[in-house]
Amino acid sequence: MPTLDVIASSLADYEPRLVDRHGGSRASVAMVLRDSGERPEVLFIERARHEQDPWSGHMAFPGGRVDPGDEGSTRRAAERETLEEVGLSLEDAAYLGRLDDLEGRPKRSDSLIISAHVYQVEAPRPLRWNYEVAQAFWFPLAGLLDETRHVPYPTQWKGMDMPGILVGQPGRHIVWGLTYRFIDVFLSVIGRPLPDRWADER
Numbered sequence: 001m002p003t004l005d006v007i008a009s010s011l012a013d014y015e016p017r018l019v020d021r022h023g024g025s026r027a028s029v030a031m032v033l034r035d036s037g038e039r040p041e042v043l044f045i046e047r048a049r050h051e052q053d054p055w056s057g058h059m060a061f062p063g064g065r066v067d068p069g070d071e072g073s074t075r076r077a078a079e080r081e082t083l084e085e086v087g088l089s090l091e092d093a094a095y096l097g098r099l100d101d102l103e104g105r106p107k108r109s110d111s112l113i114i115s116a117h118v119y120q121v122e123a124p125r126p127l128r129w130n131y132e133v134a135q136a137f138w139f140p141l142a143g144l145l146d147e148t149r150h151v152p153y154p155t156q157w158k159g160m161d162m163p164g165i166l167v168g169q170p171g172r173h174i175v176w177g178l179t180y181r182f183i184d185v186f187l188s189v190i191g192r193p194l195p196d197r198w199a200d201e202r
Helices: 004-012 074-086 141-145 177-189
Strands: 025-035 040-047 063-065 094-098 102-104 112-121 133-140 150-154 161-166
Touching: 004 025, 004 094, 004 112, 025 074, 025 177, 040 074, 040 141, 063 074, 063 112, 074 112, 074 133, 102 177, 112 177, 133 141, 141 177, 161 177
Parallel strands: 025 112
Antiparallel strands: 025 040, 025 063, 040 133, 094 112, 102 112, 150 161
16 A cells, blocks of 8 residues: 555546536535554544435445535535544645545435545544444555455345445445445555456446
């Protein structure tokens, strides 16, 4: 896995594919990295379970919808949501860059454009999560490329399994869906793409 300096350089040179859709709903997430002293780590949250949340219980990056107070800034939304959800201020964090915008639930009337911003914080930083988060923890970036952690995630959509990455407790802490796709983009940018055995399902 590249060092954080190499990752920062790769992101600085990357031109993300952005979606500029006026009038639609937007959300934003923060991919937060830290140097633990031995290896770079990434912050994941396990979303709390709520009946009205379409991403209830999912593994994710901190984030949420862009509010009027964010004045249309997806970066401001990502920073605000990270502070609210896990008590981590990104005010003095190093901003490394932005990933491609992705669309969630593209075939539904309530589709959502999600942006992702990447930050680096100094370790250690305490995490204090709110009611929206069941758990939050750091995970080694190198573990995302460990093929023994690449597992199918069963979904209710047409009974299909989706590609996933086990980052914690089996059957519970599996990254899939939009967060998996952001990771796919991130790893491609830094020259460490995910195995292509999932290419037909991404």
